[in-house]
Amino acid sequence: MDILALTLDELGAFFTAEFGKGMFHASALYREIYKAGNRDILNIPEFAASPAFAEKLEKRLILAPGQVLSTFREKNLVKFITGLSDGLKIESVLIPMAGRNTLCVSSQAGCRMGCRFCETGRAGLKRNLSVSEIVGQVFNARFVLGEKIRNIVFMGMGEPFDNFDPVIAAIRIMTEQKGFDIALRHITVSTAGLVRGIDALGRLNMKGLRLAVSVNSADDATRSFLMPVNRAHSLQTLKTALQNFPLTRRGCFLFEYILIKGLNDSETDAIKLAEYIHPLPVRLNLIPLNAVAGFNYESPCDDDMQNFAESLAGQGVFVVKRWSKGRSVSAGCGQLGLEC
Numbered sequence: 001m002d003i004l005a006l007t008l009d010e011l012g013a014f015f016t017a018e019f020g021k022g023m024f025h026a027s028a029l030y031r032e033i034y035k036a037g038n039r040d041i042l043n044i045p046e047f048a049a050s051p052a053f054a055e056k057l058e059k060r061l062i063l064a065p066g067q068v069l070s071t072f073r074e075k076n077l078v079k080f081i082t083g084l085s086d087g088l089k090i091e092s093v094l095i096p097m098a099g100r101n102t103l104c105v106s107s108q109a110g111c112r113m114g115c116r117f118c119e120t121g122r123a124g125l126k127r128n129l130s131v132s133e134i135v136g137q138v139f140n141a142r143f144v145l146g147e148k149i150r151n152i153v154f155m156g157m158g159e160p161f162d163n164f165d166p167v168i169a170a171i172r173i174m175t176e177q178k179g180f181d182i183a184l185r186h187i188t189v190s191t192a193g194l195v196r197g198i199d200a201l202g203r204l205n206m207k208g209l210r211l212a213v214s215v216n217s218a219d220d221a222t223r224s225f226l227m228p229v230n231r232a233h234s235l236q237t238l239k240t241a242l243q244n245f246p247l248t249r250r251g252c253f254l255f256e257y258i259l260i261k262g263l264n265d266s267e268t269d270a271i272k273l274a275e276y277i278h279p280l281p282v283r284l285n286l287i288p289l290n291a292v293a294g295f296n297y298e299s300p301c302d303d304d305m306q307n308f309a310e311s312l313a314g315q316g317v318f319v320v321k322r323w324s325k326g327r328s329v330s331a332g333c334g335q336l337g338l339e340c
């Protein structure tokens with residue numbers, strides 16, 4: 001049984017079914033693993049009175065977060081590569097933000113969405129990650145890199161809604177109070193616009209979980225050029241799904257917009273985008289394009305970015321400019337996958 005794939009209740013049920021034990025022992029094990037990173041089952045105090053049980057348990061449980069193979073640093077930002085059991089590699093990025101670390105996790109090895117501005121998309125999909133491979137990235141950040149994690153963003157390799165059930169199961173484990181205890185409102189799932197995933201997430205009604213959408217153009221032809229997913233799920237279909245999504249009273253969507261010189265950064269683009277956003281509650285992140293091999297476009301200069309942002313703000317859009325971090329170690333937006 002793979003412990004990084006279990007909620008506390010599931011672990012308790014496993015203990016009861018297999019060993020006739022209950023939540024007392026399950027809680028102790030969960031605490032040791034998720035709070036302390038202790039992999040030594042035989043030395044858990046609550047198990048001292050039943051060493052035979054601890055030995056049997058040790059044989060049945062697997063704890064396999066993957067192996068951190070290498071780390072790349074740019075100031076405080078850390079990109080780390082994890083080797084999986086079948087030899088594949090995935091990337092995760094730890095982003096420090098005023099003592100509130102954010103971990104950007106991968107949901108797939110590769111990705112089949114094929115966004116042109118993205119290194120991961122260029123390589124195609126190798127496979128989906130399992131629940132424990134997703135949770136394992138948090139485990140490694142916490143106990144191998146030694147960093148506390150406050151926020152999780154599913155913005156690493158892969159389209160989270162293309163691996164829906166394991167992503168949701170991993171979120172349930174990350175939020176477990178006796179485990180990592182990461183608040184749901186501190187977790188963001190970012191999609192390229194897979195409408196069936198948005199609808200399915202809406203039905204789960206996970207209050208507080210944040211939804212980000214990579215938009216990048218409010219023009220169907222341009223967006224389809226940049227993101228093939230738009231051919232199947234047009235901007236209007238996407239907007240309808242978002243309008244039907246059950247946000248909390250003060251909730252908003254996070255829209256990501258990668259600015260590309262001469263392609264989506266004109267005044268007309270800004271007007272179209274503001275029209276598209278209205279009346280959705282949106283916080284818009286503007287991100288300058290990062291260099292990706294085979295995509296021969298550039299990011300606009302700072303002044304042009306500023307003009308784009310001001311135009312949107314003037315039309316009532318809440319804009320955040322996110323100057324890319326991690327470019328020097330290929331950890332910026334769209335750059336993951338180079339080392340895999």
Ligand code: SF4
Nearest residue numbers: 111113115118121158
């Ligand atoms: S941007 Fe996201 S959805 Fe698009 S190819 Fe890259 S990883 Fe996949």
